[in-house]
Amino acid sequence: MNMMKPLDPTEFRRQGHMMIDFLADYYENIAKYPVLSQVEPGYLRKLMPSFAPLNPEPIETILQDLQQHILPGITHWQSPNYFAYFPSSGSTAGFLGEMLSTGFNLVGFNWVSSPAATELEGVVMDWLGQVLKLPKDFLFSGCGGGVLLGTTCEAILVTLVAARDQMLSKIGRENIGKLVVYVSDQTHCAVQKAAHVIGIHPTCFRVIKTLKSTSFTLLPESLLSAVRTDVRKGLVPCYVCVTVGTTSTTAIDPLGPLCKVAKEYAIWVHVDAAYAGSVCICPEFRHLIDGVEGANSFSLNAHKWFLTNLDCCCLWVKDPTSLIKSLSTHSVYLENSASDSKQVVDYKDWQITLSRRFRALKVWLVFRSYGVANLRSFLRSHVEMAKAFEELVKQDKRFEIFVPRNFALVCFRLIPSAVAKIGNGRVQNGHIKAEDVANEINRKLLDSINGSGTVYMTHAIVGGVYVIRCAIGASLTEKKHVIKAWKVVQERTDAILKQLD
Amino acid sequence: MNMMKPLDPTEFRRQGHMMIDFLADYYENIAKYPVLSQVEPGYLRKLMPSFAPLNPEPIETILQDLQQHILPGITHWQSPNYFAYFPSSGSTAGFLGEMLSTGFNLVGFNWVSSPAATELEGVVMDWLGQVLKLPKDFLFSGCGGGVLLGTTCEAILVTLVAARDQMLSKIGRENIGKLVVYVSDQTHCAVQKAAHVIGIHPTCFRVIKTLKSTSFTLLPESLLSAVRTDVRKGLVPCYVCVTVGTTSTTAIDPLGPLCKVAKEYAIWVHVDAAYAGSVCICPEFRHLIDGVEGANSFSLNAHKWFLTNLDCCCLWVKDPTSLIKSLSTHSVYLENSASDSKQVVDYKDWQITLSRRFRALKVWLVFRSYGVANLRSFLRSHVEMAKAFEELVKQDKRFEIFVPRNFALVCFRLIPSAVAKIGNGRVQNGHIKAEDVANEINRKLLDSINGSGTVYMTHAIVGGVYVIRCAIGASLTEKKHVIKAWKVVQERTDAILKQLD
Structure with missing residues (x-):
């Protein structure tokens, strides 16, 4: 038997071109697939052999199986008709960057393992930081710096560990049970998970209630009141997560005033701008992160709305030493003169994992392929489409925009009131409230919309109210798709209201 | 201005093909580049503009800059002359899998977000588990299951959190300061970092000394003795990491006997087979993980020696519920009927992060493109090449194989003794020991080898001795490269010994 050659350039070239064509065809035809996969749990296990193949199979066969068995189980996040969760922002530039990263296949844990990986990351993090007009002390060109992680969950975990250790170094490690972490009831669940992971006592995780009347934002006075209560109890406020663009409704916590409260108690402020951070490269949105100079750390997911494909979380910190103190490791086999010289960044000490991919390439390619001016226009186009969708909703009196867009x-x-007739019998019988009926019908409506396969939206429940979320930002979405999406909503509404009539 | 179309299929196809050719050319010419990048710290910042480009640039220009500015800063992990650290195991199949994952660009946090992503992961994890002959209770087809994470650091972190919480649920959360984690002085630093992150008290991180006479393995009697001492002190043994193939020397901790000790004290056993796990698909190596039935979790890095490209860590656990209890989150906006039905796996609850890439594709492609039989032969070919290198070393009396391969x-x-003449003057003056001289000369030798750019090896210091590590396993490496590598070592040795004569 001839020994296989898994990186033979000729075969790499042949198969690589085939895969490019497969994916280009996929994008060309993507609107034809049901956006939300319509398979049943367990569908694939039935189709797959129980054992791994002993012998090789040609790429042609594998691609056929991919088309036949895998594609039906894919929910098409790149579809122009995808409006669920938040977008997973893909682009040719982001894709090429991943190709390069995968092709070089280097493990950039420290500078010497591949200097360009570390240095390009420093460059693009400064570029993006400047475009966002982050204060200079978040940049390498100041005294801070940025790092590319996989997801916001990691950004929160590493900053939380740094905040914990900073505080414990003052009050003693044995007092870990006294540290308090603050979020609002709209904050991403990542903070609760990270707090649990790092050993914050569950009774010290403070979830502050938000209200519809203040657009589900975290109020500085609520934070202050919670902090004061904790301090009186002898607890130690440690970390607050401020969100610019919450997951449910894109609520914007007032960053400046919250930082003021935090400063008084030396609380670490992390700004989670996972979704909305990207659009702050547009001057008209930048004011939403005014006050960031009072924060300790700031992160956004470039894979949500900055075209880098999954995964790519950009985290900036004012004080990299605080991360390094908590996360650095020493291994003899990684010793090298560049690290010893202290002239280089070793990103392994800025993150949880040792190994790391070369994510900077895709950020670099996005910047260079599109340019800041086009990127701004492109993000604005999503906002414009959302405005158009909002207008359509407003014109139909059966609907309401639940929170300001x-x-x-x-x-x-x-x-x-639009569904009152349906629920009326039951409401009169006193079994159920009008709001509950509305929740139930809206849930049915969303199921019906998604079951159509023509669009995919998701939901949130805020202040007890079930709302449908239409998140615009898939890279292939154009205005016509948004208009069609609204048509689907209306058609399905007509059908449901008629059916229940 | 025309709105940019970042996922235009025509442009995607054109640029995608260009990038495939770029990378295929790169692999064809890879042996011409210095393996270890020879740039100085800060080289790239000088070459890069201080600000992000405002306007788009053509891909042709970007590729030129890549070639001219980035490539010199790359350490070529895919070079056939790469023998450093452990390999970053790349292949066409792994690359195609990443292309697909990046192209679909879906976020498979739970089943419904893309059923195929979850289901294929379950399938390939069972395939690989079977090929490794893991006990059925680590597989989905038993009562366990596997998950694809990024790196071993994540596998260790999630199992450590699960072990911590399992123990604290018995002894009370306030006793976190009593939990003890055990490793050897050869265990990967990931465990220390993870223990720190989850709040294990630094004085409760037990590093057990290993000896050259027992090949730097963790001895069951040493573990038992450490555990007994801790129990006597009122501490609570919680977690031990057993390594099959340590980073410095690929030492193999005796899994079976260590599990017996652990069982007696209900200690969670994690098996870190990051490097060596892959080769256990060969029957002649499988006995090295005998005793795994006594462990709680087992992980290997498929990106180290299973051709999946970075990143891809395979983790199996006997009791997925223990992970889920520690790591599950609830978010209203992720609620769905499939999750409610409890018939599906939601991998977000098996890991730190919410978002996750579709890594199963590359494992699937590697299995199908190469087949288990070829994969076994391929891994064996690396072992054979290492044996050949070992023989060459043994034939040169100036050298020794420091630990059994x-x-x-x-x-x-x-x-x-080979360098004694050089150090002799200083040794006689009593300033320095013969072993220290040897360490110094070996360090110089490695610097000289790596400075040549023709090969790249790294070092370890074990038992106070500086050794050079030649890790064979880059996908392009053939026997001729190994022979050449040894020639480089000898030439550089001659030069150094002559120079210092």
Whole structure:
């Protein structure tokens, strides 16, 4: 038997071109697939052999199986008709960057393992930081710096560990049970998970209630009141997560005033701008992160709305030493003169994992392929499409926009009075409230929309109200898709209201 | 201005093909580049503009800059002359899998977000588990299951959190300060970092000394003795990491006997087979993980020696519920009927992060493109090449093989007597020991080898001795490269010994 040659350039070239064509065809035809996969749990295990193949199979066969067996189980996040969760922002430049990263296949844990990986990351993090007009002390060109992680969950975990250790170094490690972490009831669940992971006592995880009347934002006075109560109890406020663009409704916590409260108690402020951070490269949105100079760390997911494909979380910190103190490791086999010289960044000490991919390439390619001016226009186009969708919703009196639209997410629902007739019997019987009926009908409506396969939206429940979320930002989405999406909503509404009539 | 179309299929196809050719050319010419990048710290910042480009640039210009500015800063992990650290195991199949994952660009946090992503992961993890002959209770087809994470650091972190929480649920959360984690002085630093992150008290991180006479393995009697001492002190043993193939020398901790000790004290056993796990698909190596039935979790890095490209860590656990209890989160906006039905796996609850890439594709492609039989032969070919290198070293009396070779890593050095003449003056003056001289000369030798750019090896210091590590396993490496590598070592040795004569 001839020994296989898994990186033979000729075969790499042949198969690589085939895969490019497969994916280009996929994008050409993507609108034809049901956006939300319509398979049943367990569908694939039935189709797959129980054992790994002993012998090789040609790429042609594998691609056929991919088309036949895998594609039906894919939910098409790149579809122009994808409006669920938040977008997973893909682009040719992001894709090429991943190709390069995968092709070089280097493990850039420290500078010497591949200097360009570390240095390009420093360059692009400064570029993006400047475009966002982050204060200079978040940049390498100041005294701070940025790092590319996989996801916001990692950004939160590493900053939380740094904040914990900073505080414990003052009050003693044995007092870990006294540290308090603050979030709002709209904050991403990543903070709760990270707090649990690092050993914050569950009774010290403070979830502050938000209200519809203040657009589900975390109020500085609520934070202050919670902090004061904890301090009186002898607890130690440690970390607050401020969100610019919450997951449910893109609520914008008032960063400046919250930082003021935090400063008084030396609380670490992390700004989670996972979704909305990217659009702050547009001057008209930048004011939403005013006050960031009072924060300790700031992160956004470039894979959500900055075209880098998954995964790519950009984290900036004012004090990299705080990360390094908590996360550095020493291994003899990684010793090298560049690290010893202290002239280089070793990113392994800025993150949880040792190994790391070369994510900077895709950020670099996105910047260079599109340019900042085009990127701004492109993000604005999503906001414009969201405005158009919002207008359509407003014109239909059966619906309401549930919270003010801030970016390119529209939260809407069928209003209780529009479905009152249906629920009326039950409401009169006292079994059920009008709001509950509305929730139930909106849930049915969303199921019906998604079951159509023509669009995919998701939901949130805020202040007890079930709302449908239409998140615009898939890279292939054009205005016509948004208009069609609204048509689908209306058609399905008509059908449901008629059916229940 | 026309709005940019970042996922235009025509442009995607054109640029994608260009990038495939770029990378295929790169592999064709890879042996011409210095393996270890020879740039100085800060080289790239000088070459890069201080600000992000405002306007787009053509891909042709970007590729030129890549070639001219980035490539010199790359350490070529895919070079056939790369023998450093452990390999970053790349292949066409792994690359195609990443292309697909990046192209679909879906975020498979739970089943419904893309059923195929979850289901294929379950399938390939069972395939690989079966090929490794893991006990059925680590597989989905038993009562366990596997998950694809990024790196071993994540596998260790999630299992450590699960072990911590399992123990604290018995002894009370307030006793976190009593939990003890055990490793050897050869265990990967990931465990120390993870223990720190999850709040294990630094005084409760037990590093057990290993000895050259027992090949730097963790001895069951040493573990038992450490555990007993801790129990007597009122501490609570919680977690031990057993390594099959340590980073420095690929030492193999005796899994079976260590599990017996652990069982007696209900200690969670994690098996870190990051490097050597892959080769256990060969029957002749499988016995090295005998006893795994006594462990709680087992992980290997498929990106180290299973051709999946970075990153891809395979983790199996006997009790997925223990992970889920520690790591599950609830977010209203992720609620769905499939999750409610409990019939599906939601991998977000098996890991730190919420978002996750579709890594199963590359494992699937590697299995299908190469087949288990070829994969076995390929891994064996690396072991054979290492044996050949070992023989060459043995034939040169100036050198010794420092520890027995277990897999495809050879740890060797110039022996003290070979360099005694050089150090002699200083040794006689009593300033310095013969072993220290040997360490110094071996370090110089490695610097000289790596400075040549023709090969790249790294070092370890074990038992106070500086050894050179030659890790064979880069996908392009053939026997001729190994022979050449040894020639480089000898030439550089001659030069150094002559120079210092």
